Amino acid sequence: MFDNPFSMVVAIVLITAIAGVLRAKYKAEHGVFDDDKGETRLIRDPDADRMREEIRGLKERIVVLERIATDKSNRLEQEIEALRDERQH
Numbered sequence: 001m002f003d004n005p006f007s008m009v010v011a012i013v014l015i016t017a018i019a020g021v022l023r024a025k026y027k028a029e030h031g032v033f034d035d036d037k038g039e040t041r042l043i044r045d046p047d048a049d050r051m052r053e054e055i056r057g058l059k060e061r062i063v064v065l066e067r068i069a070t071d072k073s074n075r076l077e078q079e080i081e082a083l084r085d086e087r088q089h
Helices: 005-029 046-069 075-088
Strands: 032-034 040-042
Touching: none
Parallel strands: none
Antiparallel strands: 032 040
C-alpha cells in the first residue's frame, strides 16, 4: 500500500487532517479555544453559570418538598393548625 512516496504523503496528510478535526471537536466540546497568542483558555458561559445557580436552588427546594412529603410526625400539620389558631385570635 505504501510502496511509493505519493501514497505515504497522502497517508500522512490524511492522518494529520483527521487529528486536527478530532482536536478541534474535543476542544469545542470542552469549552477550550486557542487565542491569537497561541494560549489555550476556557470559555466561560454566563448563562451556564446562571443555570447552575438556578439548578442548585431548585435542588434545595426539592429537598424541602421531600422532607414535607415524608414527614411521619405530622409536624407540618401541627404547624399549619398553629398558624390557623394564630389567625383566628
